[in-house]
Amino acid sequence: MIAQRISLNNLLAVVLTLAAAAYVGWKVSQAPNQAIQFAFNGLSVGAVYALLAIGFTLVYSTVWFFDLYYGAAAALGAYGVFYLRSQETLGGLYAVNNIVVNVLFAAVTAGVVAWALHASVYPRLRSRLQPTVLRGMLGLLAAGAGVYTGVVLTFPQELHVILSPVLGIGIAVGATWFLYQAFQGLVAGRVLLALVAVSGVAAAALGAYCGYFVFNAPESKLYLSWGVSCMLAGVVGLALYRGLYVYMRERSRSPLIMLVASLGILLAMTAFTSIVFESTPRPLPEALGSEPWTFAGATIKGFNVFTVGVALAGFLFLLYLLQYTSFGMAVRAIGDDEEVSKVVGINTTTVIAAVFFIGAVYAALAGILSGHDTAIQPRMGLLLLLKGWIASVVGGIGNLHGAILGGFVLGMIEQFGIWDLAGEWRDVISFVLLILFLSFWPRGLLPRK
Amino acid sequence: MQTDTEHRTSLLRLAGNPRELLAAARSNLELWANLLIIAWALGFMLWQGVGFAISVGTVFAIWAILSVSLNLVVGFTGLLSVGHVGFFGIGAYTVAILTSQAEYEQLRTEAIPTFGWPFFAALPVGVLLAGLVALAVGVVFNRFRDDIYVLVSFGFAIISFNVFLNWRGLTRGAFGIHDIPRPQVGGWALSGELEFLAFVLAALGLIVLISWFIVTSSFGRVLTTIREDEEAIAVFGYRTTHYKLAVWTISAMMAGLAGGLFASWTSFVDPNSFILLESMLLVAIVILGGLATIWGSLLGAMAFVLLEEGMRFLPFLPTIHVGQARLVVLGILLVLLMLFRPQGLVGRYKL
Numbered sequence: 001m002i003a004q005r006i007s008l009n010n011l012l013a014v015v016l017t018l019a020a021a022a023y024v025g026w027k028v029s030q031a032p033n034q035a036i037q038f039a040f041n042g043l044s045v046g047a048v049y050a051l052l053a054i055g056f057t058l059v060y061s062t063v064w065f066f067d068l069y070y071g072a073a074a075a076l077g078a079y080g081v082f083y084l085r086s087q088e089t090l091g092g093l094y095a096v097n098n099i100v101v102n103v104l105f106a107a108v109t110a111g112v113v114a115w116a117l118h119a120s121v122y123p124r125l126r127s128r129l130q131p132t133v134l135r136g137m138l139g140l141l142a143a144g145a146g147v148y149t150g151v152v153l154t155f156p157q158e159l160h161v162i163l164s165p166v167l168g169i170g171i172a173v174g175a176t177w178f179l180y181q182a183f184q185g186l187v188a189g190r191v192l193l194a195l196v197a198v199s200g201v202a203a204a205a206l207g208a209y210c211g212y213f214v215f216n217a218p219e220s221k222l223y224l225s226w227g228v229s230c231m232l233a234g235v236v237g238l239a240l241y242r243g244l245y246v247y248m249r250e251r252s253r254s255p256l257i258m259l260v261a262s263l264g265i266l267l268a269m270t271a272f273t274s275i276v277f278e279s280t281p282r283p284l285p286e287a288l289g290s291e292p293w294t295f296a297g298a299t300i301k302g303f304n305v306f307t308v309g310v311a312l313a314g315f316l317f318l319l320y321l322l323q324y325t326s327f328g329m330a331v332r333a334i335g336d337d338e339e340v341s342k343v344v345g346i347n348t349t350t351v352i353a354a355v356f357f358i359g360a361v362y363a364a365l366a367g368i369l370s371g372h373d374t375a376i377q378p379r380m381g382l383l384l385l386l387k388g389w390i391a392s393v394v395g396g397i398g399n400l401h402g403a404i405l406g407g408f409v410l411g412m413i414e415q416f417g418i419w420d421l422a423g424e425w426r427d428v429i430s431f432v433l434l435i436l437f438l439s440f441w442p443r444g445l446l447p448r449k
Numbered sequence: 450m451q452t453d454t455e456h457r458t459s460l461l462r463l464a465g466n467p468r469e470l471l472a473a474a475r476s477n478l479e480l481w482a483n484l485l486i487i488a489w490a491l492g493f494m495l496w497q498g499v500g501f502a503i504s505v506g507t508v509f510a511i512w513a514i515l516s517v518s519l520n521l522v523v524g525f526t527g528l529l530s531v532g533h534v535g536f537f538g539i540g541a542y543t544v545a546i547l548t549s550q551a552e553y554e555q556l557r558t559e560a561i562p563t564f565g566w567p568f569f570a571a572l573p574v575g576v577l578l579a580g581l582v583a584l585a586v587g588v589v590f591n592r593f594r595d596d597i598y599v600l601v602s603f604g605f606a607i608i609s610f611n612v613f614l615n616w617r618g619l620t621r622g623a624f625g626i627h628d629i630p631r632p633q634v635g636g637w638a639l640s641g642e643l644e645f646l647a648f649v650l651a652a653l654g655l656i657v658l659i660s661w662f663i664v665t666s667s668f669g670r671v672l673t674t675i676r677e678d679e680e681a682i683a684v685f686g687y688r689t690t691h692y693k694l695a696v697w698t699i700s701a702m703m704a705g706l707a708g709g710l711f712a713s714w715t716s717f718v719d720p721n722s723f724i725l726l727e728s729m730l731l732v733a734i735v736i737l738g739g740l741a742t743i744w745g746s747l748l749g750a751m752a753f754v755l756l757e758e759g760m761r762f763l764p765f766l767p768t769i770h771v772g773q774a775r776l777v778v779l780g781i782l783l784v785l786l787m788l789f790r791p792q793g794l795v796g797r798y799k800l
Binding site for chain 2 (some may be wrong): 247
């Protein structure tokens with residue numbers, strides 16, 4: 001009975017795929033130039049979906065509930081860039097600089113930094129320093145982070161000035177640490193010390209150069225604003241997990257509780273965005289590579305190629321993180337069984353919080369990329385979230401490889417589907433695809449093992 | 450065990466003990482919620498006068514029909530559907546297209562055929578159409594549950610919105626359909642606001658009555674059991690898919706009725722009334738009022754309408770932001786409810 005059913009579904013899959021291939025082949029033979037255009041659009045739209053789907057998969061396969069904040073994070077990322085850049089590029093037309101927003105984000109950042117320091121630094125230094133002194137120092141650090149965030153949000157015109165020292169120091173410290181880790185496996189003793197000293201000097205020079213470069217390049221402000229708004233979206237995601245979902249998960253195991261709560265968050269954040277920025281669509285400032293090229297009769301933007309690159313890089317980074325680091329091992333263990341991973345000594349709260357941070361950063365990045373390509377509006381988050389969700393179902397829920405494949409497949413099918421229909425019907429196409437997949441192949445293209 | 454006198458003295462003691470006071474207040478929250486919302490409604494009516502109460506009452510009745518009907522699916526059967534606005538829209542558009550008498554050629558915009566049916570002929574068609582669509586959709590949706598059900602119901606809401614927006618030959622797309630007449634019985638048109646309010650309240654009464662019959666019947670008990678444990682009742686030979694399909698269709702027909710009333714009341718429909726956000730709002734109202742109680746849905750709809758109207762009088766809130774500010778408040782309320790009271794104000798079932 002079951003075997004029969006599966007073979008019927010496989011038959012259907014083959015027939016549908018052949019029909020789609022025949023249709024596309026026929027269309028391509030009719031108008032090859034247009035086909036290239038559609039394929040290219042499919043790739044660039046699919047890259048955004050893929051980026052959403054991999055972040056979504058990371059979060060979903062760890063905690064196993066649908067977090068609708070993920071959509072709000074996409075909108076938050078896009079509106080963060082708008083907030084930071086519109087005051088200059090739009091000539092004050094729709095410029096917004098709201099003290100309530102600045103203080104709110106500063107407070108959330110301070111809280112999250114305080115928690116992160118408490119979770120990471122505090123246990124290690126507790127035995128060496130007096131608790132009161134240590135707490136005071138960490139509290140000051142957290143408050144400083146909050147104030148810094150507030151300053152960044154209040155003076156976005158000076159983004160390159162404010163961020164360049166921090167960026168330089170960050171690069172220097174990061175490079176030193178990376179080289180230290182690399183050398184540690186190769187040599188030991190005095191040679192290691194000497195090598196680290198040399199690499200430290202080199203890293204400091206690199207950091208100083210990077211900081212100086214950013215300081216002197218006002219056009220880097222757009223990309224700095226990308227980073228800032230991704231970080232903010234991640235910080236809010238982490239805050240929601242630590243401040244809200246942790247308590248809900250303690251009280252009830254029902255995934256619907258968290259889903260409805262995050263529905264409330266999505267509603268509130270979408271409406272709040274509409275209040276601050278009005279609900280009409282807005283443009284983001286032009287990014288590098290916005291001039292169209294003509295390639296084999298198709299119009300192609302360099303920015304879209306960049307989007308595809310970002311999606312692939314994001315996928316590779318996440319794959320590395322999950323497969324080859326101890327953090328990734330912990331994430332996979334929690335996804336398999338949270339209780340047991342707690343028993344074997346994984347600090348599940350910290351790991352899941354980091355997962356929420358990374359997931360929200362991916363969502364924000366996807367929101368920014370799609371915002372540069374089209375326009376942004378407060379409602380965009382929900383639709384992007386749903387597309388990422390569909391892509392991960394199509395690819396196979398909970399599987400990272402499936403997620404990126406599903407994203408590109410969804411983008412392609414959407415674009416080739418609207419060839420004969422009008423462009424407005426693409427949401428309908430993707431949901432019909434979703435229902436087809438859920439009905440006949442609920443495990444997706446690449447099922448999770 | 451406490452005697453009565455001891456209980457009274459313990460009330461005094463409560464005043465000095467905030468934690469116990471909080472616990473006591475929480476155990477009586479249902480009572481407080483009822484009293485507060487009814488008092489709020491009465492106070493509003495006294496303050497703003499009868500005309501205001503009539504228009505607010507109509508809005509309340511339409512939301513109440515919607516939330517009672519959705520509660521049958523979400524609260525009693527345990528299927529969290531976020532796509533209810535689609536059936537609302539189907540009802541509204543059917544009534545709008547069949548009854549509208551606008552002469553679009555004169556306006557030089559996209560024209561659609563006009564039928565000029567009377568309201569009472571169009572309304573059953575709208576209700577039946579919503580039911581038929583629900584039957585077709587329900588057959589597909591029945592195999593899903595929990596979060597996948599939420600996803601596909603999102604999908605239904607988005608597909609129906611896109612149909613309303615993009616099938617221009619039928620719905621005029623973003624232009625919307627106007628000149629939808631009020632109901633007419635013989636020579637007596639329900640053109641006045643008060644007559645229409647009475648009509649809508651009568652419809653609400655009918656819906657509440659039907660829901661009450663469903664909930665208290667053996668059919669309703671099967672639904673509740675499906676919610677608690679679907680496999681268990683399937684073992685006893687109940688075809689759970691049929692039950693789920695039946696309640697889903699009935700609920701969609703009620704939403705279609707609400708849509709027809711809405712179209713006739715506003716005399717204009719366009720796709721913006723049927724966006725996904727409205728559907729999420731509806732779910733929030735149902736959960737706020739309470740899952741698996743009819744009274745809770747009425748209470749939730751009342752609280753929502755009062756919230757919206759009350760916000761118009763806040764001095765620091767500009768009027769254009771009221772529509773969004775109510776969503777902010779409702780969203781935060783939803784989070785708080787999920788944290789502290791997952792069954793809603795007067796609910797009988799925890800999500």
